[in-house]
Amino acid sequence: MKKFKYSEVTPENIYKKRRSFVKSLSFGLGSLSISSLSLINNAFANTEGNKPTSFEDITTYNNYYEFGTGKSDPYLKSQNFKTKPWTVKIEGEIEKPLELSIEEILSSFPSEERILKLRCVEGWSMVIPWMGFSLSKLIEKVELKPSAKFVEFETVYDPEQMIGQRRPILNWPYIEGLRIDEAMHPLTTVVTGLYQKELPKQNGAPLRIFIPWKYGFKSAKAIVKIKFVKKMPNTAWMNASPREYGFYSNVNPNVNHPRWSQSTERPINGDIFAPRIKTLMFNGYGDEVAHLYTGMDLKKYF
Amino acid sequence: MKTYFKPSVFLLSTIPFIIISYKIFLNKLGPEPIKEITHHTGEWTLLFLIFTLAMSPLKQITNMSIWISVRRMLGLFAFFYASLHMLTYVGLDYRFDMNEISKDILTKRFIFVGFAAWLLLVPLALTSSKKMMSVLKQYWKKLHRLIYLIAILGVIHFIWLVKKDVTEPLIYLLIILFLLAFRIKFKLKKPKIKLEI
Numbered sequence: 001m002k003k004f005k006y007s008e009v010t011p012e013n014i015y016k017k018r019r020s021f022v023k024s025l026s027f028g029l030g031s032l033s034i035s036s037l038s039l040i041n042n043a044f045a046n047t048e049g050n051k052p053t054s055f056e057d058i059t060t061y062n063n064y065y066e067f068g069t070g071k072s073d074p075y076l077k078s079q080n081f082k083t084k085p086w087t088v089k090i091e092g093e094i095e096k097p098l099e100l101s102i103e104e105i106l107s108s109f110p111s112e113e114r115i116l117k118l119r120c121v122e123g124w125s126m127v128i129p130w131m132g133f134s135l136s137k138l139i140e141k142v143e144l145k146p147s148a149k150f151v152e153f154e155t156v157y158d159p160e161q162m163i164g165q166r167r168p169i170l171n172w173p174y175i176e177g178l179r180i181d182e183a184m185h186p187l188t189t190v191v192t193g194l195y196q197k198e199l200p201k202q203n204g205a206p207l208r209i210f211i212p213w214k215y216g217f218k219s220a221k222a223i224v225k226i227k228f229v230k231k232m233p234n235t236a237w238m239n240a241s242p243r244e245y246g247f248y249s250n251v252n253p254n255v256n257h258p259r260w261s262q263s264t265e266r267p268i269n270g271d272i273f274a275p276r277i278k279t280l281m282f283n284g285y286g287d288e289v290a291h292l293y294t295g296m297d298l299k300k301y302f
Numbered sequence: 303m304k305t306y307f308k309p310s311v312f313l314l315s316t317i318p319f320i321i322i323s324y325k326i327f328l329n330k331l332g333p334e335p336i337k338e339i340t341h342h343t344g345e346w347t348l349l350f351l352i353f354t355l356a357m358s359p360l361k362q363i364t365n366m367s368i369w370i371s372v373r374r375m376l377g378l379f380a381f382f383y384a385s386l387h388m389l390t391y392v393g394l395d396y397r398f399d400m401n402e403i404s405k406d407i408l409t410k411r412f413i414f415v416g417f418a419a420w421l422l423l424v425p426l427a428l429t430s431s432k433k434m435m436s437v438l439k440q441y442w443k444k445l446h447r448l449i450y451l452i453a454i455l456g457v458i459h460f461i462w463l464v465k466k467d468v469t470e471p472l473i474y475l476l477i478i479l480f481l482l483a484f485r486i487k488f489k490l491k492k493p494k495i496k497l498e499i
Binding site for chain 1: 334394465466
């Protein structure tokens with residue numbers, strides 16, 4: 001679990017602009033608050049290339065087709081989206097089907113900070129300080145039947161509020177899924193927030209999933225249903241173009257994509273001179289997750 | 303009006319370049335600046351190809367030859383923006399890493415056609431002068447008909463790079479096909495007309 005980095009409370013504004021970083025640093029030190037300590041920690045972390053992407057970039061540069069296909073559409077068009085009241089149905093091949101309100105989920109499963117890397121299939125990446133908990137904790141509560149082989153995540157379907165759903169860009173509602181052992185892996189995170197705050201709407205509020213070793217589109221947003229099933233779900237992007245997107249969609253620099261380079265990526269940071277970096281197998285989480293795929297031909301099951 | 307037309311078109315044509323330069327120097331390109339520059343220059347390349355192709359139909363519709371006086375310049379601006387587009391990709395994005403670039407050209411069909419379209423533009427730019435026109439005589443016109451192929455390759459490049467929503471490239475495609483159809487129709491109607499160069 002060494003890829004987890006639990007950092008202390010870090011105010012978002014410090015990350016907002018690089019230029020204000022030094023200024024903020026002196027502020028933090030002056031007040032001698034907890035944040036100043038973490039600030040120093042983070043300043044050291046920068047040199048390792050694991051500096052979290054700015055709050056501004058994480059919350060204004062999104063792929064969330066329910067709100068439009070432009071990168072800034074989710075930020076611009078999700079602000080009136082109602083995330084309360086919100087319930088999540090948990091059903092299918094389980095002993096105890098449940099319907100939980102978002103409040104119940106938040107209170108029964110304490111969130112912790114998990115700084116994880118997001119690699120988009122489009123060849124860019126971010127480092128995001130998520131708040132969340134392992135999906136396995138939730139699964140333990142509902143008691144899987146042996147027949148449960150896969151899990152399916154369903155995003156809310158509400159074209160009234162989600163203007164992107166008014167056009168058949170994808171087969172709405174958005175469906176994503178995992179194999180059960182993938183879902184049970186502790187790195188598979190139910191996300192409830194980021195930067196120590198409530199999850200912004202454009203990032204999938206009130207509840208989304210995040211699977212750091214898979215391309216970003218595997219991580220479904222605004223989830224209303226978690227269903228345990230016998231057969232491999234027909235997921236949104238696989239449905240849209242099976243040649244390009246497989247069910248597994250593990251980050252894999254050896255599997256070519258017709259459009260984007262998968263061997264390198266651009267870290268999102270607004271720096272015109274920042275070089276591309278090498279994309280790592282399983283997005284760098286190979287030590288933790290490679291064992292899930294022992295004996296599988298990952299070029300065939302991409 | 304005639305005296306000011308060409309210089310005005312020239313100045314207008316530099317605006318996309320000024321906009322992107324301004325954004326680069328004032329750091330206004332957003333989270334993924336290289337992609338912004340690539341998209342901006344790519345989009346303006348397609349637009350200038352369309353402007354170039356539209357001049358002859360405009361002349362026929364309006365019965366004014368003034369349009370033809372700026373056609374060469376618009377074509378050269380298309381080449382200018384295409385070259386910026388290509389250089390952004392080769393230099394800024396891939397830092398002249400020829401290994402990665404050649405891999406991209408061979409494995410990604412949208413890069414292949416995009417690169418081919420740029421290569422085809424080179425001889426057109428080189429032979430755009432009046433002098434070359436008189437040297438090449440009737441071959442000049444044949445050679446410069448490549449512009450239609452280039453525009454279509456450019457749009458295919460766009461269609462193939464889009465992830466899902468192809469509305470925008472299809473609009474470009476429709477405009478180019480319309481312009482092409484206009485030319486063909488006009489030719490059929492008046493087979494003996496000598497098109498002005």
